[in-house]
Amino acid sequence: MDDLYRHPSYPLLIVISGPSGVGKDTVIGRMKERGLPFHFVVTATTRAPRPGEVNGQDYLFYSAKEFAHLLEKGEFLEAARVYNDYKGIPKQQVRQALASGQDVVLRVDVQGAQTVRRLCPDALLIFLFPASEEDLARRLQERHTESPEGLSLRLATAREEIGRLGEFDYVVPNRDHRLDETVDLILGIIQAEHARVHPRQVTL
Amino acid sequence: MDDLYRHPSYPLLIVISGPSGVGKDTVIGRMKERGLPFHFVVTATTRAPRPGEVNGQDYLFYSAKEFAHLLEKGEFLEAARVYNDYKGIPKQQVRQALASGQDVVLRVDVQGAQTVRRLCPDALLIFLFPASEEDLARRLQERHTESPEGLSLRLATAREEIGRLGEFDYVVPNRDHRLDETVDLILGIIQAEHARVHPRQVTL
Numbered sequence A, B: 001m002d003d004l005y006r007h008p009s010y011p012l013l014i015v016i017s018g019p020s021g022v023g024k025d026t027v028i029g030r031m032k033e034r035g036l037p038f039h040f041v042v043t044a045t046t047r048a049p050r051p052g053e054v055n056g057q058d059y060l061f062y063s064a065k066e067f068a069h070l071l072e073k074g075e076f077l078e079a080a081r082v083y084n085d086y087k088g089i090p091k092q093q094v095r096q097a098l099a100s101g102q103d104v105v106l107r108v109d110v111q112g113a114q115t116v117r118r119l120c121p122d123a124l125l126i127f128l129f130p131a132s133e134e135d136l137a138r139r140l141q142e143r144h145t146e147s148p149e150g151l152s153l154r155l156a157t158a159r160e161e162i163g164r165l166g167e168f169d170y171v172v173p174n175r176d177h178r179l180d181e182t183v184d185l186i187l188g189i190i191q192a193e194h195a196r197v198h199p200r201q202v203t204l
Helices: A024-033 A064-072 A091-099 A110-119 A133-143 A148-162 A176-194 B024-033 B064-072 B091-099 B110-119 B133-143 B148-162 B176-194
Strands: A013-017 A038-040 A076-082 A085-090 A103-107 A124-130 A170-174 B013-017 B038-040 B076-082 B085-090 B103-107 B124-130 B170-174
Touching: A013 A024, A013 A110, A013 A176, A024 A038, A024 A103, A024 A176, A064 A076, A064 A085, A076 A091, A076 A110, A085 A091, A091 A103, A110 A124, A124 A133, A124 A176, A133 A148, A170 A176, A176 B176, B013 B024, B013 B110, B013 B176, B024 B038, B024 B103, B024 B176, B064 B076, B064 B085, B076 B091, B076 B110, B085 B091, B091 B103, B110 B124, B124 B133, B124 B176, B133 B148, B170 B176
Parallel strands: A013 A103, A013 A124, A038 A103, A124 A170, B013 B103, B013 B124, B038 B103, B124 B170
Antiparallel strands: A076 A085, B076 B085
16 A cells, blocks of 8 residues: 655745844854754855855855846845945755755845745744843844944844844744754754645745 | 843643544653653543543543533533543633643544634644554554454545645654654644744633
């Protein structure tokens, strides 16, 4: 007799987002360290490589001309200007990974997550939530050499972003000293999503 | 500063269902063995206790009169006749457990799951899926001393029940020799559901 159960294979587009300073890169870094079988999106950027950065691994380094060409063709899932440079998520890379059956993981800021949702309603949006405002402030201070005014502007932005939580699917608290708990919860969510009777079906 | 994140506490009503012979009791038995912090519903029944069965632990043993009284008052979440006896899930027990903040786990057949959904749209319905028809047939044969006709009737029923999968939230394959995988996936689903931005809110 045949197997009754055939699990349909719909790879997920998993967006890790949250306010600036919440630890998105740290979480994704730990997911990579754990050797999870996902495709981690490599962001394209027009900025010059820093010493030690490897093209195709840390970033995809594009010339301004190449980037502009893809942008005009609508070939970025999400793109943003960062000071005088541009960065973006190439659709083609995501398409290829999904076509090979892999779940795709990418990180974007809160505004970027909403762009992804608009282009791809079945994307899975995870909001990393700071444990506390002190935590967020500490991280921002560690990372930036900012004036007190700069810091309070960033905290105000974070509060505004937290107000947009309702547009996400899942909320995952992130605490520095409990990074593996954060990753475990994200894995639980991904596992559960694959067990949904009515799965998300990503098209790009 | 205050914590930014306060996880709202909405306990879940988790329904473990699936065709006869799929192993619902085995799965719930393993969940109990693992000491998980859920309230496992004790079913009420009008049948007489068997040797060794403890009232309030294995079953709630009700007289036919008591059972009829509660049934008339609409105090069963789900009730069914089994040969000449009745069994049912007392709403009050579920209400109390939910009010104490515990997730509630109960097992019902496929038809019963649909009754629970009707009374409680935010219940979380999990469909245990047999690995194969051979698996299902073997289990049914182990449990019942049935004629070949009886067995093919049960298998036909299982097929019909599998056709109602679409009314469930999650589908979890169950294999005897991989019972802990089944339980782990159920736990992942419960954990993910608690991380939903828009949680289920069960009222009874």
